[in-house]
Amino acid sequence: MDDDSITCIGFDASKAKLAVAIAESGRTGEVRYFGEIEATPQACPANQGHLIRSVDE
Structure with missing residues (x-):
């Protein structure tokens, strides 16, 4: 992978x-x-880790 x-x-x-x-x-x-996430202040940070791991794949 290119740095x-x-x-x-x-x-x-x-x-x-x-x-x-x-x-x-x-x-x-x-x-x-990637999918859909709820548009609430609580759901966005909760899904941040899933999103970062998906980008790294």
């Missing part, structure tokens, strides 16, 4: 949930759907 790689995380927000996608840099980078 200078960039990973982008995208959020599609609605009132109740956030849809999350992870994309590698470049035109041919893989885009993966």
Whole structure:
């Protein structure tokens, strides 16, 4: 893996949930759907660890 790689995380927000996608840099980078999380102040930090581990895979 390239040490200078960039990973982008995208959020599609609605009132109740956030849809999350992870994309590698470049035109041919893989885009993966991470899933949905509740749009509450409590749920976002709780899912942060899952998101970070998913990016590292």
